[in-house]
Amino acid sequence: MNLEFTEEEKAFRAEVREFIENNYPQDIGTRGVDDEMGREDLLAWHKILGKKGWSVPAWPKEYGGTDWTPTQRYIWGEENARKNTVMPLPFGVSMVGPVIYTFGNEEQKAQHLPGIRSGDVWWCQGYSEPGAGSDLASLKTTAVRDGDDYILNGQKTWTTLAQHADWGFFLCRTDPDAPKPQMGISFILVDMKTPGIEVRPIKLIDGGHEVNEVWLTDVRVPATNLIGEENKGWTYAKFLLAHERSGIAGVARSKRGVEQLKEIAAAEMLDGKPLLEDMGFAQKISQLEIDLSALEITELRTLAGEQAGKGPGPESSLLKVKGTEIQQRLTELTLEAVGYYGAPDFRSFPDDGSNDFPIGPDYAHHAAPTYFNMRKTSIYGGSNEIQRNIITKMILGL
Amino acid sequence: MDFDFTDEQNMVRDGISRLIREQYDFDTRRGVIASEAGWRPELWAQLAELGMLAAPFSEEDGGFGGATEAMIIMEEFGKGLAVEPFIPSVVCAGGVLKHGGNSAQREEYIGGIISGEMVFAFAYAEPRGRYDLANLETTAKADGGDYVLNGHKAVVIGAPWATHFVVTARTSGGQTDKDGVSIFIVDKAAQGVSTRDYATVDGRRASEVYFENVAVGPEAVIGEVDNGLPLIELVSDEAIAALCAEACGAMKVAHEMTVEYSRQRKQFGTPIGKFQVLQHRMVDMFMEYEQSVSMTYMATLKLGDDEVTRKKAASAAKVRIGQGGRFVGQQSIQIHGGMGMTDELAVGHYFKRLTMIDSEFGNVDHHLKRYTDLSAADVPVAAE
Numbered sequence: 001m002n003l004e005f006t007e008e009e010k011a012f013r014a015e016v017r018e019f020i021e022n023n024y025p026q027d028i029g030t031r032g033v034d035d036e037m038g039r040e041d042l043l044a045w046h047k048i049l050g051k052k053g054w055s056v057p058a059w060p061k062e063y064g065g066t067d068w069t070p071t072q073r074y075i076w077g078e079e080n081a082r083k084n085t086v087m088p089l090p091f092g093v094s095m096v097g098p099v100i101y102t103f104g105n106e107e108q109k110a111q112h113l114p115g116i117r118s119g120d121v122w123w124c125q126g127y128s129e130p131g132a133g134s135d136l137a138s139l140k141t142t143a144v145r146d147g148d149d150y151i152l153n154g155q156k157t158w159t160t161l162a163q164h165a166d167w168g169f170f171l172c173r174t175d176p177d178a179p180k181p182q183m184g185i186s187f188i189l190v191d192m193k194t195p196g197i198e199v200r201p202i203k204l205i206d207g208g209h210e211v212n213e214v215w216l217t218d219v220r221v222p223a224t225n226l227i228g229e230e231n232k233g234w235t236y237a238k239f240l241l242a243h244e245r246s247g248i249a250g251v252a253r254s255k256r257g258v259e260q261l262k263e264i265a266a267a268e269m270l271d272g273k274p275l276l277e278d279m280g281f282a283q284k285i286s287q288l289e290i291d292l293s294a295l296e297i298t299e300l301r302t303l304a305g306e307q308a309g310k311g312p313g314p315e316s317s318l319l320k321v322k323g324t325e326i327q328q329r330l331t332e333l334t335l336e337a338v339g340y341y342g343a344p345d346f347r348s349f350p351d352d353g354s355n356d357f358p359i360g361p362d363y364a365h366h367a368a369p370t371y372f373n374m375r376k377t378s379i380y381g382g383s384n385e386i387q388r389n390i391i392t393k394m395i396l397g398l
Numbered sequence: 399m400d401f402d403f404t405d406e407q408n409m410v411r412d413g414i415s416r417l418i419r420e421q422y423d424f425d426t427r428r429g430v431i432a433s434e435a436g437w438r439p440e441l442w443a444q445l446a447e448l449g450m451l452a453a454p455f456s457e458e459d460g461g462f463g464g465a466t467e468a469m470i471i472m473e474e475f476g477k478g479l480a481v482e483p484f485i486p487s488v489v490c491a492g493g494v495l496k497h498g499g500n501s502a503q504r505e506e507y508i509g510g511i512i513s514g515e516m517v518f519a520f521a522y523a524e525p526r527g528r529y530d531l532a533n534l535e536t537t538a539k540a541d542g543g544d545y546v547l548n549g550h551k552a553v554v555i556g557a558p559w560a561t562h563f564v565v566t567a568r569t570s571g572g573q574t575d576k577d578g579v580s581i582f583i584v585d586k587a588a589q590g591v592s593t594r595d596y597a598t599v600d601g602r603r604a605s606e607v608y609f610e611n612v613a614v615g616p617e618a619v620i621g622e623v624d625n626g627l628p629l630i631e632l633v634s635d636e637a638i639a640a641l642c643a644e645a646c647g648a649m650k651v652a653h654e655m656t657v658e659y660s661r662q663r664k665q666f667g668t669p670i671g672k673f674q675v676l677q678h679r680m681v682d683m684f685m686e687y688e689q690s691v692s693m694t695y696m697a698t699l700k701l702g703d704d705e706v707t708r709k710k711a712a713s714a715a716k717v718r719i720g721q722g723g724r725f726v727g728q729q730s731i732q733i734h735g736g737m738g739m740t741d742e743l744a745v746g747h748y749f750k751r752l753t754m755i756d757s758e759f760g761n762v763d764h765h766l767k768r769y770t771d772l773s774a775a776d777v778p779v780a781a782e
Contacts, residue, residue, distance in 0.1 A: 001407075001466050002400055003699045009399075071399060259778065267780035274780070279770065286770040290693075290714040297692035304401045318685050363781045385678070392677040395684060396657050 003300075005071070012068075013075045020083050023048055028086060037086070039122070039164040046088035046119030055117050056093050063101045063109070064117045070306045074247075074299075081252030089161070092116035092123040096169045099187065099236050103228040112167070112189070124162040124192070126170035126214060127237070129155060134386050136171075137181040137234065141216060143172035143188055145223065150174075150188060152196075152219040158380070162199045162212040165192045170216075175231050187233035189225040196220070204376075206369035207347055241382065248316055248381075249323030251296045257330045258289055264337045264363050275337060288329055295322045314394035317387035324377035324384060331371040338364035401695065403470070406462070411470045413448055417441075418478035424744045427479055431601040437482055437559050446514030451488055459496055459508045465636060469643040469698045476647025479744075479751055481602045483519065483556030487511055489640045491518030491564045493633035494581055498621030507562070507583065519560035520637075521551035521584075521607050522630065529760040531566070531630050533574045536609065538567035538582060543616045545569070547582065547590075547609040555758075557605035558595040560586055565609070569624050581626040582618045584609070600754040601747065628705075635712035636701055638759050642694040642719045645755045649687045649723060652730040652748040656680060659734055659745075676733055683729055686722035693718040710772050713765035720762035723752035 005013070025048070028041040049055040057073050059065030068076065080087055097116045100108055115121030132139040141154025152172055162168065168190045178184030190197070196219035201209045228236055262285065265276035275281050302315050335342050341360030346369075349359055378384040392398050403411070421441065430438055445451055454468040455461025468489055475484060492511050495504055510516030527533035536549025547567055557563070563584045571578025584591060590612035593605035621629050657680055660671030670676055697715035700708050727749035731738035734745050756762060 001403065001695065001699060003696070005399055260781070262778040263781035266778050267782070276778070277774070279767070282770045282774070283766050286766055286773060287717070289773070290717050290766075290769065291689075293696060293711075293714050294689035294692045294718050297696050298688055300399060301401050301692060301695075304399060308402075315688075318688060322685060322689070361782065388678045388681040389674075391681045391684060392674075396671075396677070396680055398657065398660065398671040398677055398680070 003297075005075070009071055009075060012072050013079060016076055016079045017082075019052070019054075020079055020085065023052075024083055024085055042086060042089065042161075042164070043119045043122070045086050046093075049088065050118040055088055055119060056097060058094070059097065059101065063097075063113055070303045074252075074303055077247050078252040078255075081256045084256060088119060089122075091125050091160070091165075091169075092121065095125060095240050096123050096189075099169070099227060099240050102239065103187075103236050107224070108189070108227065115166075121166045122161075122164050124159050124165035124168045124214075126156040126159060126168045126190070128158045130157055134383055136237075137185070139171055139173060139185065141170065141172045142176070143170075143174050143186060143221070145174070146220075148223050149220045150223055150226070152188070152190070152216045152221060154216050156214040156216070157202070157211075159199070159212045159214045160210060162192070162214055163201065163209070165199075168192055168214070169227075171233055171237055174233075178231065182234040184231055185233040185237070186230050187227040187236045188221060189227065190219065190221050194219050194221060204373065206372040207345065208369065208373065210373070242316070249295055249299050249319040250327055251292065251299050251323065254292055254323070254326050254330055255296075257327075257334075258285070258292065260363075261285060261288075261330060261334050261337060264334060267361065267363070268337055268339060281337070284333055288326065288333065291322070291329075292326055295319070295326060298322070314390055317382075317390045317394075320381060321378075321384045321387050327377050328374050331367075331374045335367045335371040338367045342368045403466070407466060407470055410450070410453055410463070410467055411474065414445075414450060414471050414474040415477070417444070417448070418474055418480060422478040422480055424479075424747075427481070427601070427747075431481060431597070435559075436597065436603040439559075442482055442514050442517070445482070445484075446512065451484075451514055452512040454488060454492060455496060455508060455512065459504055460512050461508075465639060465698045465701045468636070468640045469694065472640045472643040473647040473694075476644035476649075476751075477651050479601065479648065479747055483517060483559060485637055485640050485644075486520045486556040487516075487518040487560070489637050490520035490633055491562070493636045494520075494564050494620055494629060497632060498581065498626075498629045502617070503583070503620060510562075516562055517556070517560050518562045518564055519554045519557040519605075519607075520633075521554045521557070521563045521565045522634070523552045523554070525550060525552045527552075529764040530574065531634060532576050532579055532627055534566060534568040534579060535573060536565070536567040538569050538580060538614075540569065541613070545580075545582065545614050545616075545618065547584065547612040547614065549609050551607040551609075553598075553604050554593075554607045555598070555602060555604045557586075557593055557607055558603040562586060563591075563607065564620070566626065566630055571624075576627050578624050579626045579630065580623050581620045581629060582614055583620060584612060584614060584618065588612050588614070598754065600750040631709070632701075634759050635697070635708055638712045638716050639694065639697040639701060641755055641758055642690065642697055642715045645719045645723045645752060646687065646691050646694050648748045648752050648755075649683075649690060649726045652726055652745055652752070653680070653683045653687055655745050655748070656683065656730045656733045659737075663735070670733070679729055679733065683726045686725050690719050690722040706772055706775065710769055713760075713769040713772070716760060716765040717762050717769065720756040720765070723755055727752035 025044050028044050046055055056064050057066040057068050061067050100112050129139050143150040143152050170188050170190050171185050172188055173184050174186040175184030196217045198215040200213045202211050204210055266274045268275040270278050299319055341364035344359050346365040452461035453463045495508050524535055538545040538547045565582045565584050568578055569580040590610045592608045595605045598604050661669055663670050693715035697711045700711035730745050731749050737743055738745055
């Protein structure tokens, strides 16, 4: 037993740190409130990594992966968190990509994998529907076979950043009479420029436009866009959910967040002293750090298991629950730390080009929106209640 | 990075786990804690024979391992709620000796600990010192080359079974000064040592230990005179890691018992384990347990790091385990319902042990504050 990284791993860390240092574009912002960043900013780092061959580290080598060990991938995540980089979005890299190389045919692989690797093609996920959230299998969007095509009708929702998407992967009902709802679902790739698709923005409580409704009206999609077999889509969807959970806990990002919180608490004053020196507030930070240490070691234990050939199991549900609780607590404390200046809405600041009278400290501008936004984390990706159901079934055996 | 145990460590676990499974079932334990002795000296001898009491010592001292071995043993102790004084005698006294003893002391006393012939208790706590290891009213006055001890040590776990004490006492300075603390070995049979023995609520035995003009020679001092605190802190962090491991073992069993009970117990015509509110509670218990295991590993593996890293890891672990142990213990009782309140069921005894572990070597509040104070040394740059 030891917690040390090996010499090779340390050398690897130095290599990727140097690469990030030398290649991360300085002119793109940091990702806080999503819709403030344009498509090109969100893709900039992805494209650089694509050229380097590092955009899809977890993929098998033959499809462009790096052959890094789980520990190396963890280090890669840590080093990116240190610099607060805007990482490739998961929809192509971590979600549809692995489904395509695992269940797709050769044409589909050749057509789609290069664009995912390079960052040239933006993917979105058509899963949730107004009536199908946690109970995803009750989805109603239909795909009806018509000659060489499927005709899609229905409504998807919570589709993240679909406003930028070139392609989407959709779960659709192909057999409404299947004995179980899970058995009549298919996994279909859809070109988002196809006629009949309408993307409507949903404004969230943080004021941003991160997610959308996607309306599908007689959308004609070639049947060759079906992944695997018809009515087996649920299997592929479940595979996707279980795939590549390393990093799901967001430990490295939260560590960076704790540093930022401390910097803010060092700047804010209470009774003539930095807030950070107030025992009450300092202990809240300590508790957060302690919980984060526990999560980090739990993640490393999971990683070590993965390295030894154990696939990611239901432990990833634990990582998701604890990781998101910590992310939320972090944004909660950050908002507490900024005090009054949590209130001004940065979107309404006068655009008069004057920096002479700034409205509060810069670090306060995103505190409230980020706190509001992060409430999503315990809801998305299988709500934390669903994760507890999974642990109940898979680990407790109840 | 590696969370695997060596073959030798796995053998230690197998050995100790078999011994506790076969010879320390709940009814046996019930008999032991009600007996006059309150522990099983014959089991202690057996542990010595199996080499278990040598596990945390280096080869040089007659052992074969270190902190990881102590962690493994205490985790198994926790599963069986074994009351024998592994932490006081082997981890604490053994720790003081292995880090601070001279070669004669190590040979005599570590040899005695390993063979089981000597049993130590760690007399560090005082009635008014709370968790501050330096807050000592017990004094040791130099008298020629000798020392004369006077004072009262509180809730000395395992003292009724002990042949010797490791005693912390003030040799100079004010009552709470960091300097001026020294460590002594005192034979329990020495003139002027008296004890008032009692049982603890979690099935162990302890004593109030009184020293009245107890004279010891210079060979009784372990480590440097007046500079004993760093060694006491180190050993107390080692004890914390071992206690955390014990708590993990107890949490694991309490959780498993609770899940099993929820399968059997029916209300409203259905096993209560089918109720989602209880399922999620038991998932939360499971997560607390897993996080506690992680923290125990961290505290154990960082014992050899620099002082601040070691102390922060130990305090972080003790906070997490205190909170996790409380949650798992309380919810185990709650889900067992009225049956959880009965002395007859084992689960209540796990709850009681988990409860008491929190206050040993400092509770959640104490360690949260210690962690925070240690963090204050790293001052971040204020944001703009």
